[in-house]
Amino acid sequence: MIIDSHVHITQDGSWFGSQRSAGVEHLLDAMDSSGTELALALPLAGHISNDFVLKCCRTHSDRLIPAAACDPRSIAKKDLPETLSKFVDQGFRAIKLHPRLNGYSPIAPETLHLFEALSKQNTPLPVVMDTLFYCAHYSLPKDPAGIIHDLALTFPDVNFVFCHAAGVDAIRVGEAIRQCPNAYIDFSYTIQRYARTRIWDDLRYLCEHLDARILYGSDFPEVDLKQSVGDWQKLLEGLSEEKRTNIFSDNFRKIFIPLDT
Numbered sequence: 001m002i003i004d005s006h007v008h009i010t011q012d013g014s015w016f017g018s019q020r021s022a023g024v025e026h027l028l029d030a031m032d033s034s035g036t037e038l039a040l041a042l043p044l045a046g047h048i049s050n051d052f053v054l055k056c057c058r059t060h061s062d063r064l065i066p067a068a069a070c071d072p073r074s075i076a077k078k079d080l081p082e083t084l085s086k087f088v089d090q091g092f093r094a095i096k097l098h099p100r101l102n103g104y105s106p107i108a109p110e111t112l113h114l115f116e117a118l119s120k121q122n123t124p125l126p127v128v129m130d131t132l133f134y135c136a137h138y139s140l141p142k143d144p145a146g147i148i149h150d151l152a153l154t155f156p157d158v159n160f161v162f163c164h165a166a167g168v169d170a171i172r173v174g175e176a177i178r179q180c181p182n183a184y185i186d187f188s189y190t191i192q193r194y195a196r197t198r199i200w201d202d203l204r205y206l207c208e209h210l211d212a213r214i215l216y217g218s219d220f221p222e223v224d225l226k227q228s229v230g231d232w233q234k235l236l237e238g239l240s241e242e243k244r245t246n247i248f249s250d251n252f253r254k255i256f257i258p259l260d261t
């Protein structure tokens with residue numbers, strides 16, 4: 001079984017001015033032809049609304065699971081508990097953060113307030129966070145692996161999926177999270193972007209040695225689903241069935257289950 005931890009859909013099917021289609025029907029067709037059974041649909045604050053994603057996921061509840069996106073700076077600290085509880089009540093299964101796209105630091109005070117509030121919830125929603133942190137809006141006080149390590153250690157009750165495993169820093173991120181049981185990584189986009197560099201070997205090493213913390217993800221429509229599944233199959237070639245199952249579905253189930261409640 002293949003569960004994709006990282007897809008995007010948009011209301012008009014457009015995707016940031018590219019030729020790619022982010023329409024929900026296109027996604028469902030692509031899931032069928034790539035053998036993907038379930039996918040976590042990620043809104044993007046300021047770009048893809050939570051309401052739209054929730055509506056699509058309700059219509060296709062056997063295939064799609066909704067995350068809720070937010071820009072932590074847009075929620076007053078006092079309103080955080082209520083906002084987070086509302087996400088749970090509405091049926092969202094994760095919180096999606098994209099610091100680079102929205103222009104806030106991954107360790108801005110507002111981001112940390114969000115994690116604090118989340119860690120006080122009965123069952124905190126997992127956080128799915130973009131980790132291609134470098135951008136023109138802020139400087140980083142330490143490297144991405146150090147930031148990821150700090151977040152995982154500071155908020156042990158929150159499960160984090162660090163999307164793209166910080167790209168070129170993937171191997172460092174792998175070492176950073178090794179002893180943090182609440183931290184997971186996905187290689188979506190990174191696996192294609194750096195396919196012909198030394199990074200491929202790093203990703204393979206991590207799959208061999210850290211399979212309990214890696215989630216399959218495509219970053220559809222940025223990446224074609226068939227290509228994504230094929231690239232991951234190639235990356236995992238020769239690994240045990242157990243490791244492959246961990247990466248393709250079981251780790252996702254561990255974090256996002258119960259799926260049937």
Ligand SMILES: [Zn+2]
Nearest residue numbers: 006008042219
């Ligand atoms: Zn993405």
